[in-house]
Amino acid sequence: MCAVLRASIALLLLAAALPGEARVHIEQWTTQSGARAYFVETHALPIVDVSVEFAAGGAYDARDRAGLGQLTLNLMKGGSERYSEAEVDRRIADAGAQLRDNFDLDRAGYALRTLSSETERKLAVDTLAEILQAPRFATGIFEREKARAIANAAEAETQPDHIAEKRLYALMYPAHPYGLTATPSSLAAITREDVERHYRARYGAAGAALTIVGDLTVDAARSLAEQLTSRLPRGDDVTLPPPAPPQSGETVRVGHPSTQSHVLLGEAALARDDPDYFPLLVGNYILGGGGFVSRLMTEVRSKHGLAYSVYSYFYPFAQRGPFQVGLQTRRDQANEALKRVRDVIAEFVAQGPTEAELRAAKKSLIGGFPLRIDTNRKLLEQVGVIAYYRLPIDWLDAYPARLEAVTLDQVRGAFARRIAPDKLATVVVGATD
Amino acid sequence: MVSWISGFIFAALALVSAARAETSEFTLANGLRLIVKEDHRAPTVVQQVWYRAGSMDESPGTTGVAHVLEHMMFKGTRRVGPEEFSRLVAEAGGRDNAFTSTDYTVYHEQVHRDRLPFVMRLEADRMANLAIRPEEFAREIKVVMEERRLSTEDQPRALLDENLLATAFSAHPYKSPTIGWMQDLQNMDWKDAQAWYRSWYAPNNATVVVVGDVDPGQVAAWAKRYYGALARRAIPPRKPQSEPVQRGMRRVVLKAPAELAYVRFGYKAPALRDPAKDWEPFALAVLVKVLGGNDAARLNQVLVRERRIATSAGAEYELLSRGPGMVLLNAAAAQGHSGSELESALREIAARVAAQGVTAEELQRAKVQLLAQLVYRRDSFFAQAMEIGELESSGLSFRDAERIPEGIKAVSAGQVQSVAAKYLVDDALTVAVLDPQPLERGAPAHTAPAAH
Numbered sequence A: 001m002c003a004v005l006r007a008s009i010a011l012l013l014l015a016a017a018l019p020g021e022a023r024v025h026i027e028q029w030t031t032q033s034g035a036r037a038y039f040v041e042t043h044a045l046p047i048v049d050v051s052v053e054f055a056a057g058g059a060y061d062a063r064d065r066a067g068l069g070q071l072t073l074n075l076m077k078g079g080s081e082r083y084s085e086a087e088v089d090r091r092i093a094d095a096g097a098q099l100r101d102n103f104d105l106d107r108a109g110y111a112l113r114t115l116s117s118e119t120e121r122k123l124a125v126d127t128l129a130e131i132l133q134a135p136r137f138a139t140g141i142f143e144r145e146k147a148r149a150i151a152n153a154a155e156a157e158t159q160p161d162h163i164a165e166k167r168l169y170a171l172m173y174p175a176h177p178y179g180l181t182a183t184p185s186s187l188a189a190i191t192r193e194d195v196e197r198h199y200r201a202r203y204g205a206a207g208a209a210l211t212i213v214g215d216l217t218v219d220a221a222r223s224l225a226e227q228l229t230s231r232l233p234r235g236d237d238v239t240l241p242p243p244a245p246p247q248s249g250e251t252v253r254v255g256h257p258s259t260q261s262h263v264l265l266g267e268a269a270l271a272r273d274d275p276d277y278f279p280l281l282v283g284n285y286i287l288g289g290g291g292f293v294s295r296l297m298t299e300v301r302s303k304h305g306l307a308y309s310v311y312s313y314f315y316p317f318a319q320r321g322p323f324q325v326g327l328q329t330r331r332d333q334a335n336e337a338l339k340r341v342r343d344v345i346a347e348f349v350a351q352g353p354t355e356a357e358l359r360a361a362k363k364s365l366i367g368g369f370p371l372r373i374d375t376n377r378k379l380l381e382q383v384g385v386i387a388y389y390r391l392p393i394d395w396l397d398a399y400p401a402r403l404e405a406v407t408l409d410q411v412r413g414a415f416a417r418r419i420a421p422d423k424l425a426t427v428v429v430g431a432t433d
Numbered sequence B: 001m002v003s004w005i006s007g008f009i010f011a012a013l014a015l016v017s018a019a020r021a022e023t024s025e026f027t028l029a030n031g032l033r034l035i036v037k038e039d040h041r042a043p044t045v046v047q048q049v050w051y052r053a054g055s056m057d058e059s060p061g062t063t064g065v066a067h068v069l070e071h072m073m074f075k076g077t078r079r080v081g082p083e084e085f086s087r088l089v090a091e092a093g094g095r096d097n098a099f100t101s102t103d104y105t106v107y108h109e110q111v112h113r114d115r116l117p118f119v120m121r122l123e124a125d126r127m128a129n130l131a132i133r134p135e136e137f138a139r140e141i142k143v144v145m146e147e148r149r150l151s152t153e154d155q156p157r158a159l160l161d162e163n164l165l166a167t168a169f170s171a172h173p174y175k176s177p178t179i180g181w182m183q184d185l186q187n188m189d190w191k192d193a194q195a196w197y198r199s200w201y202a203p204n205n206a207t208v209v210v211v212g213d214v215d216p217g218q219v220a221a222w223a224k225r226y227y228g229a230l231a232r233r234a235i236p237p238r239k240p241q242s243e244p245v246q247r248g249m250r251r252v253v254l255k256a257p258a259e260l261a262y263v264r265f266g267y268k269a270p271a272l273r274d275p276a277k278d279w280e281p282f283a284l285a286v287l288v289k290v291l292g293g294n295d296a297a298r299l300n301q302v303l304v305r306e307r308r309i310a311t312s313a314g315a316e317y318e319l320l321s322r323g324p325g326m327v328l329l330n331a332a333a334a335q336g337h338s339g340s341e342l343e344s345a346l347r348e349i350a351a352r353v354a355a356q357g358v359t360a361e362e363l364q365r366a367k368v369q370l371l372a373q374l375v376y377r378r379d380s381f382f383a384q385a386m387e388i389g390e391l392e393s394s395g396l397s398f399r400d401a402e403r404i405p406e407g408i409k410a411v412s413a414g415q416v417q418s419v420a421a422k423y424l425v426d427d428a429l430t431v432a433v434l435d436p437q438p439l440e441r442g443a444p445a446h447t448a449p450a451a452h
Helices: A068-076 A085-094 A118-133 A139-156 A160-172 A184-188 A192-202 A218-229 A277-289 A295-303 A331-351 A355-367 A376-388 A395-404 A408-418 B003-021 B065-072 B084-091 B113-128 B134-153 B156-168 B182-186 B190-200 B216-226 B280-291 B298-306 B339-356 B360-377 B381-393 B398-409 B413-423
Strands: A003-005 A027-030 A036-041 A047-055 A098-103 A107-115 A209-214 A251-254 A260-270 A310-314 A321-330 A425-429 B023-027 B033-038 B044-051 B095-101 B105-112 B206-212 B250-257 B262-269 B310-317 B325-333 B429-437
Touching: A027 A218, A036 A218, A036 A376, A047 A118, A047 A218, A047 A376, A068 A098, A068 A107, A068 A139, A068 A192, A085 A118, A085 B298, A085 B360, A098 A118, A107 A118, A107 A376, A107 B360, A118 A218, A139 A184, A139 A192, A139 B310, A160 A251, A160 A260, A160 A321, A160 A425, A209 A218, A209 A376, A260 A277, A260 A331, A260 B134, A277 A295, A277 A310, A277 A331, A277 A355, A277 A395, A277 A408, A295 A310, A295 A321, A295 A331, A295 B134, A321 A331, A321 B134, A331 A408, A331 A425, A355 A395, A355 A408, A355 B084, A376 A395, B023 B216, B033 B216, B033 B381, B044 B113, B044 B381, B065 B095, B065 B105, B065 B134, B065 B190, B084 B095, B084 B113, B105 B113, B105 B381, B113 B206, B113 B216, B134 B156, B134 B182, B134 B190, B156 B250, B156 B262, B156 B429, B206 B381, B262 B339, B262 B413, B280 B298, B280 B310, B280 B325, B280 B339, B280 B360, B280 B398, B280 B413, B298 B310, B298 B325, B298 B339, B325 B339, B339 B413, B339 B429, B360 B381, B360 B398, B360 B413, B381 B398
Parallel strands: A036 A209, A251 A425, B033 B206, B250 B429
Antiparallel strands: A003 B095, A027 A036, A047 A107, A047 A209, A098 A107, A260 A321, A260 A425, A310 A321, B023 B033, B044 B105, B044 B206, B095 B105, B262 B325, B262 B429, B310 B325
């Protein structure tokens, strides 16, 4: 029956790492069509996990077609040259496999979990190969899925959390595709030809990142990688522009009949290849990332009982991704909570953490490494990030040492450079005034 | 039947039996039970402490107290200060949290194997030495009310679910939400939380489940040292709680801000009680997989794909629970389609499967899905510990884990049809309909009584 959790905190920790004792051995190669392939061999369970990701996330949508990327990804499983949509559904289910789509600002792709036994695996992988390389985009299915996407967007626009995110992203990225959110009207403008064009441009082999974890030999992994990428389209090369520097911090208040106000603050802050990456990771753990022990949690929840969930995170992307802070509180407390959050951020940026806080954060992050890679599914996600962002192959192994090396001055300097408290965009949905 | 499917089923059964061989059980002199499952794939371990007390053990007027006490368990003991628990676990490189359900309350830590004795000592301490400070309670109850607003008051589909259960059950405590009614939270006192703690938090009402890279003998020794020092206490008698037979369809309508109509069905059904003899719960699990849970299932194929009257549709059934079971169906409307259209379509699908049964292909597909999920569960120590804890808390034994795949495998098409005909009937049905309202910006949608 239903369970009520003590907290559901957005812990978008930046990446994972390793204990000294458990190194992850990653095989890496390039397929004949030019896709990057990464493989972690582990035979403890009869399971194979595969993910294939492309530079086809929300950032590649045109402003007047926002939602095209997500719709295209969704339609790829709606039937292929060889299989009807219903056959795709049945083949995945008959194999006992699980197929899910992954979509964020940068990346779009599919992840498949299948049993490693030959018959089931072949059935599932053969179906994924069709989804990725020979989608049919039939008109009737396009119309149906477009209508569904419009309905879901219209539903989302009634919900306070969605409204708050949409407004915040528009403020953080006023002229950048990271700021786009699909709306019923942007979706209505999309044609079947747009979808086909988007697929051919964005799902090229050269941009594909393939990750495999599980019960396969290297030879079997190599042939699986060829099967999933040899027929991919050629694709176009697109480089994302960097977002503009943060604007002067604006506060937007949106009316909504909810009993709580949803309060969000943010600005464009951190790219994957940023030299401040590790100091910001460690610093954010202290500020608002470290679950029940962060400064934000202590001030807003433990001391004043103003919110159930309050958090901060950096979400690093190819270009500067958001630094975001959020909470929900009873409407009449929104201004008080907002003021407390702003004070905590301003003090942290001005003074940085204490020596004791830094020591505790490092102990927790380094000591917690084994928990970030102790399942095949977690490994798939971690190695998938290495694959997509072309991180060094020893990224995970080197991680603890790079955390350990972070100093107090680095954290203070990084926050001072990256976060301008007076330039944080602010959104309050369900506002009192 | 296709031969490869049965080949896989045997492989899945072998895997589950092997898992059972790696599991050890201990009972301490004070009645605490310890179940340890070895898994050496990674140098980590999960500890879950299961108390057999959930919201179904509450009384009217203090609904939500099980969950409120769960929050207070992080607010310090006679030795550990408020918020210290989580700080100590974090510094040990661990993650901790807890959850409360209708049936039980669970506290858990995931740590490197070397830190297991440390978190066992922490849990043993708060099993007996909790200090409920009135000023801490006063702040934390506000947090819980914010949690209720976030998870229920402002979530139309969650609020609908609450309405469904409140309508479907007239006597059984499943009628009250685990988070508690807002008014009960507003009137709750620190003494209510303390009374709850004194009633149910005792070694003889707890099961400690440990899964990971450990040696069971060593874990048992630590358990004796930390938990073994606590005194057994009398647990309140549990009165039988049964729901009178439902004799006719019930319905409830909820108006809330939304764009799409949404419908949820609840059919009264049995839960698993005797894994050696019961077959109906296994047949229900298969039936629900035929109806929902993957893209090839009937609700998605008929409502979303063919008739296009829904944007999504699904089905749920929990095999294990202390109280009565329920088959749940749901569907969200497509634009331009109403709740009543969805309602008649869902009833048609239920009537058809009761009248005509399922195909051999559907039966096989549902079984493969259920069994594959049992295999996938082994990827996570946490999920394996959950399986053990759920079995134990619902009155079964962790040893019954291996009967579950056998029970699923043994289900026939005839049995699926027979449980559909017996349980998916209007007289045992509660229909809950979300009637979407346009957003009126500014005013609260529904006036929950103001706090304090």
